[in-house]
Amino acid sequence: MKSTNEILQSFETSVERYVAELNLMNMDELIQKENEEEWSIGQMYMHLIQSALFMQLRNIEHALARNEHTVDVDAEKTELGNQVFEAEQFPPVRVKVPASPQYTPVQPESKEQLAQGLQQVLDRMRSTATVLVLEEVVTGSKVPHPRLGALNAQEWFHLIDMHYKHHFLQLDRLKMNLVM
DSSP, X not given: OOOHHHHHHHHHHHHHHHHHHHHTOOHHHHHOOSSTTSOOHHHHHHHXXXXXXXXXXXXXXXXXXXXXXXXXXXXXXXXHHHHHHHHTSOOSOOXXXXXXXXXXXXXXXXXXXXHHHHHHHHHHHHHHHHHHHHHTOSSSOEEEETTTEEEEXXXXXXXXXXXXXXXXXXXXXXXXTOOO
């Protein structure tokens, strides 16, 4: 597995691309949807920001704190989890989840909201990287992921980068469908 600093550098590059893409679009393009089942580009950005802040980074904190959200250190990843981490990427397969108020991200209010959200995630990733490097956290407490199984703090950190990279496929597909 990549080092914490390598993951952070890769993540910073991903965020740079998302910011550059954001700067090329207007609000109409960001909230445009092909249909009610599809997300807009803005909703995809909201998903990336919210999942990093409210799930993935939070689960790193839980793993480091060894609190009630953690599972036994011997708990393992699922088969999919092992495949994802061996490949260091998600399979290039589109994941389709039915639209629902619990899962479907809201439309962004502004480009600034998205830019600030990306910056907030980047800042948290940088501060988290410092903690992971200082503590040399590779094993220890784990927090379960719904599809990938039990992940330690380092794996959750790596997951954020892989998740952002995975959504480049969606971004490219959504950009091709924009009505100018």
